[in-house]
Amino acid sequence: MNEKHVPVLLNEVLKSFADLPSRENLVYFDGTYGRGGHFREIVKKYNPSLALLTDQDTSAIAQAKLDWAKEISENKVKIFHQNFSEFAENNQQKLDMVLLDLGVSSPQLDQAERGFSFNKDGPLDMRMNQNAKLTAAEIINEFSAEDLIEIFKSYGEIFTSARVVRAVVNDRVTKPFETTLQLAQLIERVDGWQKKGFHPATQYFMALRLVVNRELQVIETAIPLLIDQLQDGGRLSVITFHSLEDRLTKNLFKDSELGFLVNKKVIVPTDEECKINPRARSAKLRIFQKGKTPEKPDKFAARRALRTKD
Numbered sequence: 001m002n003e004k005h006v007p008v009l010l011n012e013v014l015k016s017f018a019d020l021p022s023r024e025n026l027v028y029f030d031g032t033y034g035r036g037g038h039f040r041e042i043v044k045k046y047n048p049s050l051a052l053l054t055d056q057d058t059s060a061i062a063q064a065k066l067d068w069a070k071e072i073s074e075n076k077v078k079i080f081h082q083n084f085s086e087f088a089e090n091n092q093q094k095l096d097m098v099l100l101d102l103g104v105s106s107p108q109l110d111q112a113e114r115g116f117s118f119n120k121d122g123p124l125d126m127r128m129n130q131n132a133k134l135t136a137a138e139i140i141n142e143f144s145a146e147d148l149i150e151i152f153k154s155y156g157e158i159f160t161s162a163r164v165v166r167a168v169v170n171d172r173v174t175k176p177f178e179t180t181l182q183l184a185q186l187i188e189r190v191d192g193w194q195k196k197g198f199h200p201a202t203q204y205f206m207a208l209r210l211v212v213n214r215e216l217q218v219i220e221t222a223i224p225l226l227i228d229q230l231q232d233g234g235r236l237s238v239i240t241f242h243s244l245e246d247r248l249t250k251n252l253f254k255d256s257e258l259g260f261l262v263n264k265k266v267i268v269p270t271d272e273e274c275k276i277n278p279r280a281r282s283a284k285l286r287i288f289q290k291g292k293t294p295e296k297p298d299k300f301a302a303r304r305a306l307r308t309k310d
Ligand SMILES: C[S@@+](CC[C@H](N)C(=O)[O-])C[C@H]1O[C@@H](n2cnc3c(N)ncnc32)[C@H](O)[C@@H]1O
Pocket: 005, 006, 007, 008, 031, 032, 033, 034, 035, 036, 037, 038, 039, 054, 055, 056, 057, 060, 082, 083, 084, 085, 101, 102, 103, 104, 105, 106, 128, 218
C-alpha cells in the first residue's frame, strides 16, 4: 500500500516563511500534518525550536509519533490528535509559522476502506477522523431529499441534482447505500458523462466529504483564531484544493484587520509540478502576514523634496 504523500507547492510554502522577522525561538504549527512532507522540509530549512503538529486522522498521528519520537522526548515536537480548529480554540502559544494544507492526503485517498474515492470500492465513509460519528452513508441514507439537494448545491455547486437525489431516495428504501461504487454508479447512470475525463460523481463526492468533515466551518472558526495567535510579522500559509475553501480563506484574510494578504495573486503550482504530481492540479496557496502592511516605496519622494527646496 502506498503510504506516501508528495507535498504540494513545497518550494512556495518554504518561501512563504522566508521573510519572517529574525527571532531566536521559532514556533511552527502544522495543522494538517498528513505524512509530514512539508514539516520535514520546514525542519531542514528553519529548524523551529518548537513544532506543534495536529492531524485529525489517527493513522497520520500514529506515524508522526513514530517518526518524531526523539524530538518528542526532547520537547521540540508536540503532536496532537485533534482538529486544527480545536487546537486553535485552546492554544496559548504565540506562533511564527503556520501551515494548513487542507483536504485529504494520498494515503487517505488511496485506501479504499476510507471511502473517499468514487473509483475504488469501499464503505461510504469519508471521515478524516476515524472517531467522528457522521459518515457519508448516514447522509445519503438518512437525510431528506431537500437537504441532499441543498448539500449538493451549496458544497458541490451542483444545481441540477434533483434526478440523482430522487433515484437515491427511491433506491435506499429497498437497499441502503453502503459502498462508494453503489453511489458512484447510480450518479453515472442518472447524470451520464458530461465532460470527458471528469467522472460525474466528482462534485457529489466532494460535497459529501465537505459536509462529513465540516471542512468549511472548521476553516471559518480556525483562521481568525490562528491569525490572532501569530507573532507580529508571523505568517499563515494555507493551501486549498476547492474553490469554496479558497474563496473563504481569501475573504477571511482580506477581512482581518490584524494583517494583510502577502500575494495579491493566488499562488498555483507550475505545469511541471502538475505533470509530476497530478494531485497538485487544483492547489492554491494564500499567505497572510500579521502586522501593518509595509509602506510602498514612494517613487516620487525624491523629486518632491527637490521641488520644495526650490
Ligand atoms: C493534504 S494532507 C496534508 C499533507 C502534508 N502537508 C504532507 O506534506 O504530508 C491533509 C491532512 O490534513 C488532515 N486534516 C484535514 N483537515 C483537518 C483538520 N481540520 N484538522 C486536522 N487535520 C486535518 C487530513 O487528515 C490529512 O492527513
